[in-house]
Amino acid sequence: MTTSSHSNYLNHSKGLWSWLSTLDHKRIGLMYLFTTLTFFLVGGIFALLIRLELFTPGQTIMDPNTYNRMFTYHGAIMVFLVIIPAIPGALGNFIMPIMLGAKDVAFPRLNLASYWIYVAGAVFATSALFLKGADTGWTFYTPYSIRTNSTVILVLTGAFIAGFSSILTGLNFIVTIHKLRAPGQSWSRLPLFVWALYATSIVQVLATPVLAITLLLLMMERLLGIGIFDPKLGGDPVLFQHFFWFYSHPAVYIMALPGFGIISEVIPVFSRKPIFGYKAIAYSSFGIALIAFIVWGHHMYVSGQSELANFVFSLLTMAVAVPTGIKVFSWVATMYRGQVRFEAPMLYALGFLELFTVGGLTGVFLATLAVDVHLTATYFVVAHFHYVMVGGTIMALLAGLHYWFPKMSGRMYPEKPAAIAFWFILVGFNVTFFPQFILGAQGMPRRYWGYLPEFTLLNQISTFGSWLLAVGFVYIAIYLWKAMRNGPVATANPWSGLTLEWQTSSPPPHDNFANTPVVTQWPYEYRVEKA
């Protein structure tokens, strides 16, 4: 993988076992990266099949039962196995301790355990694929999830186990950030990526246990018929929704916040300007994390919950848009009077800004009570969450992946193919998902295997877009793979960044730093340079 002569974490020890049993946060990060990207490919293939089926109003390539399994796998894999672990598990694990100036995370063994717990969860969840599948949607709403004769229980077990991985990663990160900062690395000098991961970790630690108990109850519901969520036995299906969203709404910020962190790193580096409003960006993450816990009911406006609950949840949901807006405006303002360069990380960061803004603004439509009554459970919602998750988080992941690629692999990726892939993804994304806003507003429901003929054209445009997207992603995979093997050797600090990971060699040595670094300045101290 690397030929550089100095001793680094990649050539520190050899053999497959030295990887699988490693306690080095960098290697664990890479293992997360490869595993999550593999599942991204799997989830993406399901997505392409979904889109292909929707190319015509009736049956195109599969029957309804198969289709229902497709979107369940697609959603569950993308959420539980890709987007929640991807940024913290891969980039967070690799970069965050180095940014702090630490040698490792606080509990390296626990870190390795988290990875293997995640793999175990993934094995359980995907084993359902080879049995009777699961056809509940990623939301597992009762009582359907109790009645269906598909193998839901395996997916539930998988998500349950993967949840513990998420909890332990969060716990590990919080302790690391508190206890392992290098001399001089004060709170007010922490890079914003670290701040974002910190806020994320809090949400992971506080929300995920509730998912665990919810899934456990649902498993018992199927195994023993305990009846808590089953109306036939006196239980309450709406209670299940409350439990589920109490986790899953905060979870959308587990998905979003780490991406915000990456953008906060990339934009100043490529603008040669200090980040605009450092404190506001750092604190707004906590504002978002806090509010995230009290808005879950916005997924349930038409579920039969009380009018008062709807009133409160709608009002609180509006509040989330304020701290998010602060971040968005600050990122844009950072470029003012800078010297903006357009290497791939910056392109993806700008792409993120475009797509996330659309996703966020349409989130406000959904937060508005009366408006959501019409839009909920239509393709408008599907478009909203793909704009924030794919257009937001996946774009941020790509920004981070390119940004730290030289650090992780010790090699440079090629700029031109990266730009081409970027345009494929940006255009392909909008072509795929923008029509879905119109479809949703026109009333096309989600989780529909077939649709009325008047929706055909827009669906075909969307399917066409998904092919452009696929080309973009596959192209990235190809050139990154090639670059990893024989790209030009990277210097320690190719982007002239100020955070600590750029102050050590590429790839970093086993212990991260030859000598414990001492931090003497703010990481965004980009003084005016000669033009």
Place this chain on the structure above:
Amino acid sequence: MFFKEAHAAEMLVAGSEIAHSWDLLWNFLVWLSVFFFILVVGGMVYLAITYRAGSKHKPKYITGNHALEALWTAIPTILLLIIFAWGYALYGKMIHAPSDAMEVRVVAKQWLFQFQYPDTGRTTINEVYVPVNKPVKLVMSSEDVLHSFFIPNFRVKSDIVPGMYTSVWFEANVPGKHQVYCTEYCGTSHSQMMAQVIALSPEDFEAWKAGKKFDSVPRAGQTLAEAQAEAAKIALKQSAPMSLADQGKALTEAKGCIACHSADGSVKVGPSYKGLFGHEVELADGSKVTADENYLRESIENPNAKIVKGFQPVMPTFKGLITETELNAILAYIKSVK
């Protein structure tokens, strides 16, 4: 060309007063979003290009600006409060039915909607007849799993939850057929669980109550000319007066049979009609029967009497929901599927 087709695809109609109010709020949100989109993305493109590396602008060390930050905290806060209040006010109107609303009971089950009219005691499937300009309240319950009742033209929707009653209400002011979807995932045929609200003029509604049939009501929002053109198109395709079998085919679509039965041999929830008539059917208990007319009739009116091998006893009974003449048409259709 694209726009023309997109316009043809435009099937959403504002079919009630509330739908018009909803559209107003929607338009407000769309324009507000366009404004913020231009502000953010336009600003981003402008700044990125203006201050690109190598441009003649002098870079400057800036770490923030409190006035600006206060501004972009305060303005969105105010706007969001306005949006919230507007949304909540309209929502209040959407969920509180006037006390004089006509009530119809709805029972949802996998995968059809059944409507019961308290005053006449009539029952219909997947079609609910209502008068225009009169508030109608649907009180809904479910026999099995979650479903949801969504009428895009009226911008209303509510989940249907087993074990409790939920409701939607509307006052149609556009006559014609209004599409209804099930929008809570409910299993295999979720995407075929659809219905129609058929809004009739008060006189027609009275006539319907008295037993008159309204088979080809145009879609809401279509002009008479459009409806006739569409009807002509269909007539052209069929190019013959509707045979009994064709009527039966239309009925199996309207009554929701299509959610579970196909005519092409593919197995959905229930067996396909293909090659059914006159052939031997193996039952769950291992015995065999020949699918004659009486068997088909029994299968529809009392489906659990004989369960086909390999299937679950989930088909609801249609006794009393299908008239004798309709049954004849359906049987003719099933016989015709060879």
Place this chain on the structure above:
Amino acid sequence: MSNSHADNSHGHGHHPALAHHFNNMEDQFEAAKFGMWLFLVTEVLMFGGLFIGYIVFRGLYPEMFAEAHKVLSVPMGALNTIVLITSSLTMLLGVTSAQRGERTKSVRFLWVTILLAACFLVVKYFEYSHKFHEGLLPGALFHNEHITHPKAPLFFSLYFMMTGLHGFHVVVGMCLIFWIIRRSKRNEFSPEFYTPVELVGFYWHFVDLVWIYLFPLMYLVP
């Protein structure tokens, strides 16, 4: 941020239990303690889900709770409460002894703690088998004629989920205590390093605390 001991790590005071990424034993101990507290927070939230379920259903059907709880044996529950509180005390003594370096004493207290935990489980076993016998089971499995309220099975769903999850924690706790006994016998702990003992102690007190809430909620419904 304490970096005052930064150069200790290479000095002669290097403790064998000190990991390479910590500066000194105190930092490492603090980090471990902090991690354990966070873990206990997640446990609180996990049980919290069940408590919320309890509150919801008790709010909906108070008369049912009043009727169904009567079949639970208050003496047995009370006995178990005393057993667990005592075990918390012996655990505490075990930890302080370990902290003072009194190894044999510490091990003895830990054994007593395990014994008390076992007592708890034995009592629970008798309670459970009585319920099984009477058909006082969760949800669909419920078959008892004496309790008339139609929603009563829900009470037993909650009862078995909550006490079951708690019982599982007791078993895990016993394994953990056994594990620190083994390590203690291998002389791995000292007044400088007894982190695992202290953390298992935290965990055990938490398990007891959950029971302190479960007992009145389940057995003593007014």
